[in-house]
Amino acid sequence: MPAIDPLLQRRLRLRAQELRSQIATVRARSGESAPAEIGDAKDAAEATAQATVADAEVERDLAELREIDLALGAIADMSYGSCNECGSPIDPRRLIAQPTALRCRECQVVAEGGKTPAARTGPRGIA
Numbered sequence: 001m002p003a004i005d006p007l008l009q010r011r012l013r014l015r016a017q018e019l020r021s022q023i024a025t026v027r028a029r030s031g032e033s034a035p036a037e038i039g040d041a042k043d044a045a046e047a048t049a050q051a052t053v054a055d056a057e058v059e060r061d062l063a064e065l066r067e068i069d070l071a072l073g074a075i076a077d078m079s080y081g082s083c084n085e086c087g088s089p090i091d092p093r094r095l096i097a098q099p100t101a102l103r104c105r106e107c108q109v110v111a112e113g114g115k116t117p118a119a120r121t122g123p124r125g126i127a
Contacts, residue, residue, distance in 0.1 A: 004080060004081075029054070030054055083102070084107075086104065
């Protein structure tokens with residue numbers, strides 16, 4: 001297992017705090033009472049669209065928070081930096097780019113459908 005940079009752990013914890021704050025803010029806003037009367041169908045559609053976007057943002061933030069919690073757990077149990085699938089070390093460059101990575105590049109490719117980036121595109125790299 002590679003030595004864990006304390007700044008990485010701090011960065012993960014700060015990001016988790018930021019996400020929790022954002023989630024709480026969105027939930028507080030959605031809990032505020034809606035206007036007693038919506039003026040017309042356009043206003044109703046806009047309110048629905050805003051609620052849908054807020055829900056999607058919360059789901060995205062919760063997913064990232066789960067990834068951070070898994071990474072912090074791996075740091076705590078000293079398995080951070082090892083692929084959850086094959087046990088091989090995860091390239092440190094991958095961990096710098098994606099600190100919550102739980103798989104080596106090869107196992108991640110398989111998890112995403114077994115296609116390499118080049119195979120996902122057509123001729124001349126066109127998707």
